[in-house]
Amino acid sequence: MPFIKLRLVLSLIALCSAIVGCSPSTTSPTPSTSTPTQTPPFTLNGKVLQVGTSNGIPSATVTLLDPSGTPSTTTTDANGAFSFSGLTTSGSYTLQAVASGFVPVTATIAIPVASFTINLAPVTPSQPLPVLSVTGVSSLSAVGQTSQLRAIVTNPDGTTSDVTTVAKWSSSNPAVAHVSSSGLVTAFSAGVTVIGATLTNESGALSVTVTF
Numbered sequence: 001m002p003f004i005k006l007r008l009v010l011s012l013i014a015l016c017s018a019i020v021g022c023s024p025s026t027t028s029p030t031p032s033t034s035t036p037t038q039t040p041p042f043t044l045n046g047k048v049l050q051v052g053t054s055n056g057i058p059s060a061t062v063t064l065l066d067p068s069g070t071p072s073t074t075t076t077d078a079n080g081a082f083s084f085s086g087l088t089t090s091g092s093y094t095l096q097a098v099a100s101g102f103v104p105v106t107a108t109i110a111i112p113v114a115s116f117t118i119n120l121a122p123v124t125p126s127q128p129l130p131v132l133s134v135t136g137v138s139s140l141s142a143v144g145q146t147s148q149l150r151a152i153v154t155n156p157d158g159t160t161s162d163v164t165t166v167a168k169w170s171s172s173n174p175a176v177a178h179v180s181s182s183g184l185v186t187a188f189s190a191g192v193t194v195i196g197a198t199l200t201n202e203s204g205a206l207s208v209t210v211t212f
Contacts, residue, residue, distance in 0.1 A: 056080020060099035
């Protein structure tokens with residue numbers, strides 16, 4: 001019996017050792033990585049492009065105002081690139097871009113930022129408008145004397161239209177001379193009056209002098 005007890009004790013010791021040896025080992029945590037926070041001085045790199053394209057705009061004037069309103073100015077290179085370095089303050093900055101032939105743009109950016117792109121739209125050329133002119137005799141020398149004026153519209157393509165009968169006529173001094181709805185001027189007294197004609201957005205005028 002003692003022999004059996006001894007074997008039992010030895011078996012228990014061996015089993016205990018086996019259990020301890022098979023215990024799970026601890027694992028060290030893997031360190032996480034993160035993008036380091038930028039520290040001053042900051043650098044801003046950017047480009048000025050034509051809107052809707054990847055074409056850089058050269059010789060554009062770019063002005064950067066820091067949070068206190070202090071400006072720094074540079075000019076874009078042949079590829080439209082610009083850079084501001086030595087920015088000592090983080091926060092909200094104002095960026096302005098001006099280029100000949102393009103509509104200026106002002107943007108607000110938060111520094112630090114790696115890069116920034118400004119898109120400028122080309123200036124749309126203003127379309128020429130029709131011109132209305134008033135023609136006719138501009139000097140009357142007797143009461144009741146009349147002068148038929150004409151209202152002529154010259155279009156951008158050089159063509160003309162007589163709008164005398166559809167224009168709206170007026171006299172700045174009806175006591176000197178009156179004008180009818182068809183552009184007929186009648187003298188009443190000595191003096192000067194301005195006869196005007198208006199059609200939609202166009203207008204023209206003629207100074208008429210009455211002398212006795």
